[in-house]
Amino acid sequence: MEINTLHLKALRYSLLSLVLGVALASCSQKTAPTVSGDATATAGTVTEKEVTDSELPAVPVFEVPVEYYKLDNGLKVVLSPDETAPVATVAVYYNIGFRVEPKDRTGFAHLFEHMMFQGSDNLGKMEFIQLVQKNGGVLNGSTRFDFTNYFETVPAHKLETVLWAEADRMRGLNITQENLTNQQGVVKNEVKVNVLNQPYGGFPWLDMPQYANKNWYNAHNFYGDLEDLDAANLEDVKSFFDTYYAPNNAVVVVVGDFEIEEAKEWIQQYFGDIKSSEVPPIPDLKEPRQEKEQRFTKDDKLANRPALAFAYHMPEKNTPEYYAMGLLDQILLQGNDSRLYQALVQERGYAGSVDGGINAFLGNMFNYNGPMLWMGSLIHDKSVSADSIVSVLDQEIQQLQENGISQELLDRAIVKMRSSLYDQMSGGFGKADLLASFALFDDNPERINELEEEFRKITPEIMQRTLQEYLRPTNRTVLVVNPQAQI
Structure with a gap:
């Protein structure tokens, strides 16, 4: 799967939210339903409550349904049912972004995002993508400052399939030298095409953090220097996966048309026995107070x-x-x-x-x-x-x-x-x-x-x-x- 640049991914996500917002229009601010009867919110319902502690006029506010719990292996789970449309979104976020990637491996977090589409224990290369798309869904992934995420939006009756697939690659990624070499080439080509050979390439989203910040973790080239991308080896990839792509360093979110108890059973079944890891502490990210322009x-x-x-x-x-x-x-x-x-x-x-x-x-x-x-x-x-x-x-x-x-x-x-x-x-x-x-x-x-x-x-x-x-x-x-x- 060819993943777009980090900048274009951000735009794609904005567009996706807009498209889904149209599909789920009855959940929007202008059409939020009023809860009647005993004012108990049901799945997919937006509750209205009065705001009285502000000088603004009292207005209705959203009350998003949230059920939050953790599995024994440390995986965080958030469930938010919404019956407005027969679709479900699964988002898996890992608490590792390009801000804290290894100092001699710039671009490694983004490179690893690509590796997550190269196959797992039970799904070969491209089969994860095909599984979602052939079932009428869309998917993508991105690397950001403090997380790497993957998401799929599918017809609601395919929710279990997607949960199984996400658990399969969290459980065991197909890490081979062939896949690594291939994706190193893909990412290097992204850097060349979308940054080095593009007018205003990297401006300002990639450039400005490097100029404005002083702490290396906030100020390095997170898209990756070409030499660093070439230097990544198979052991780096395996160590990175075992350390950061573990359930105790992740959250699974399910939003859409589903039954809470059923989703809980599937999440326990597919994610519950994945082993946790020892995640290193986040380094000091503080920036000094800037005293001069x-x-x-x-x-x-x-x-x-x-x-x-x-x-x-x-x-x-x-x-x-x-x-x-x-x-x-x-x-x-x-x-x-x-x-x-x-x-x-x-x-x-x-x-x-x-x-x-x-x-x-x-x-x-x-x-x-x-x-x-x-x-x-x-x-x-x-x-x-x-x-x-x-x-x-x-x-x-x-x-x-x-x-x-x-x-x-x-x-x-x-x-x-x-x-x-x-x-x-x-x-x-x-x-x-x-x-x-x-x-x-x-x-x-x-x-x-x-x-x-x-x-x-x-x-x-x-x-x-x-x-x-x-x-x-x-x-x-x-x-x-x-x-x-x-x-």
Whole structure:
């Protein structure tokens, strides 16, 4: 199976969530059903409850069904039934991403993702893929900062088949020199085609972490240096699989149309006797406080227009400032009504778009577990200087700092966040992604039902504090692409 680049996978996931969101439209924010009678939620039902601890008007909020437990071997299991459509999504997340791959094996986590499609004890090469596709399903996998994931969406009556298949490759991967050599070539070709020989290849999703961060784990080339990819050997692969692809380092999420007790029986039957492993502790990922703005220029022989990206170090996850940054992202960068889109695109015409966000291009603000950047980028006209763009960025941030964040502006940001959040939850994969991330990183998938409340706790004072500390110029890295292509 040819796996797309990490960047394109992120786009594919967004598209998949949108497609599934249409299929499951009756679960969306606008059509959430009201629970009647004794207000007891049944499978596939969204419960409404009143929000009374905010200055915003009381509004209905989602209550996603969550059943969470662990097998004796340490495997985390999250079940979230939804009878809206006769489909089921299985997502298996392993708590290993490219952030913590071996220092002399850059790109190894991504390489190993490819190996997981090369066959297992009972399914030969390509048979896993064929099994899903011939049963009317779709599948994919990706490698991110802090996890590697695999998912399948299938007709509901094929749920047991997919659970068996995922357990089969967790139990025993077909690790051979032939498969390793083949996938080394595939990944190296990805790097060449999609990064090295592509205009703006790796900009800014692969480039910016390497410029903005200081800790190697956050700052290395996670797509992989070609020499490191060549250096990977069969023993590396076997050790990596035995260590990180174990049940006590994973979560299985099932979302969709299924019976809870039946799913539990299948998960116990197929995953219950897989052996756990001794997983090493996560290394120190901390980043030092940035005290001075950093600026870098990257020559691009294939680009014909300049580009600029900016990044600010994020607050620690799950703090008030973290949620405040999520709302500042909505105000400054998300949507055509955002301050930066209006200032850079609509008013000045510097570019056709400005993109970015928290964990931009590789996920969202919830599915990571370490230091992170709030990042934006644009490809702009040659007549526009980098300093002009940075000046506009400073002006928009300074206006918020000087004028303050009104309750009205804060309320609008919460509405936008709520819309974005529940758009993600409306799709099977989007919901599974949140549940898996909260189970892996927080041991608490119920957080999916607490997010809106956390955003509603944020006050204008917290927003102002966050602006002052995290959107200061000395916390910023600017990367400029210098075009070298001859037109």
